[in-house]
């Protein structure tokens with residue numbers, strides 16, 4: 001393809017992309033193809049001779065589009081959003097054109113320097129404490145995903161743990177101590193943490209322990225639960241070296257009790273070497289652009305790292321996972337290996353940043369460009385209104401759910417535009433509630449029997465609610481008019497609805513709610529037959 005062919009092809013591709021976005025609301029949000037559909041449509045190998053762009057482009061609509069689930073559709077309310085805005089797409093275009101994998105500063109100084117500046121802008125925008133700014137000992141780096149960021153900081157945490165535990169040792173004695181510690185390391189998360197923490201522990205070859213949370217504590221890690229788990233580790237002879245705390249858990253968008261955690265792990269009280277605390281704010285971190293969420297970062301100067309995905313809810317397309325660390329030396333001393341072919345005077349001078357030492361891969365993409373374009377195109381005020389509008393819409397949907405108490409029950413408080421609820425089984429079928437007036441007036445033996453009956457009844461009710469919630473969720477997604485996610489929280493099957501892209505609007509939430517009501521009534525009547 002020469003320049004003039006590229007010009008024509010690019011115009012045509014951009015036109016098609018614009019048409020796709022403009023008409024996305026008319027497409028079925030969920031792909032309904034069967035597994036293996038694409039192989040049947042493609043030849044058994046690449047063409048011997050090159051093809052014309054026109055012929056290649058045609059296959060986007062005929063072959064690829066049927067297998068796409070439309071994440072930018074206003075009917076997409078599943079998982080968490082994954083935004084793609086025009087300024088961000090332009091950033092990707094330039095990034096692809098330059099393809100400058102700046103693992104060292106020297107490879108493309110602009111790639112490194114723009115990233116440092118943009119992550120400093122963001123750290124202030126998100127109200128991170130100054131210890132995370134690059135003009136001190138901290139700094140930010142763009143990673144592919146939150147999962148990648150978590151593995152990276154977990155490696156840094158492990159190395160810092162070894163370093164501090166073995167400060168006064170060297171040679172064989174040091175190796176022996178590290179070897180003994182290594183077999184007892186345990187990374188901590190909660191039973192609500194995203195699976196990426198457990199996966200990181202798996203990759204590092206260390207144990208993983210989940211701190212239990214309770215519905216009473218809003219599914220958040222409390223100081224008390226943390227103390228209990230630390231005690232358990234001590235009794236089992238384990239070495240907790242790392243903890244993920246979450247701002248916006250995946251199932252219900254719960255926020256851990258940061259201040260309590262900070263108190264429990266206070267540096268001056270913690271037996272050295274300390275536990276590395278990482279804040280996972282993959283989705284909800286975007287809300288920190290708004291001042292009303294700034295109180296959430298109050299304890300962050302006691303924590304070691306923070307990560308959020310610009311590519312979820314802040315208009316930057318995948319991938320743009322942003323990670324900040326309080327002490328960049330923790331990353332570079334854990335991850336820096338410098339063979340002769342990577343050496344250069346600039347790196348040796350210590351005056352430049354080589355981001356290869358802050359991440360797992362060597363090469364990297366020019367991802368700050370798209371964040372820069374988005375920040376400049378929308379402005380801070382544009383981003384705040386964007387997030388606030390979704391949070392308002394989330395409340396509108398939450399109120400719709402509340403308006404039908406015979407059909408639905410809210411499972412967790414509305415948070416960051418997410419509503420989590422269960423479907424109620426048909427009321428007519430409900431049997432009389434046993435011992436509705438309590439059991440305290442009964443004698444000990446009778447009370448024991450009564451408690452057993454109540455538990456059995458509650459369990460039956462839970463099974464009925466779980467069954468119908470799952471059926472409603474599955475029927476809706478199979479129909480494909482809207483796309484939702486189901487989750488299981490403490491044994492309760494629930495439906496999650498979160499609507500957060502540029503095409504989101506109240507009318508689509510009303511449509512989703514109507515579908516939910518209609519499907520619930522259908523399922524309730526079917527169960528009664």
Ligand code: PLP
Nearest residue numbers: 145146147194248249250280282
């Ligand atoms: N952490 C939380 C709280 C999440 O909700 C998710 C994904 O939704 C992740 C981590 C993983 O994100 P990524 O796909 O960027 O690895």
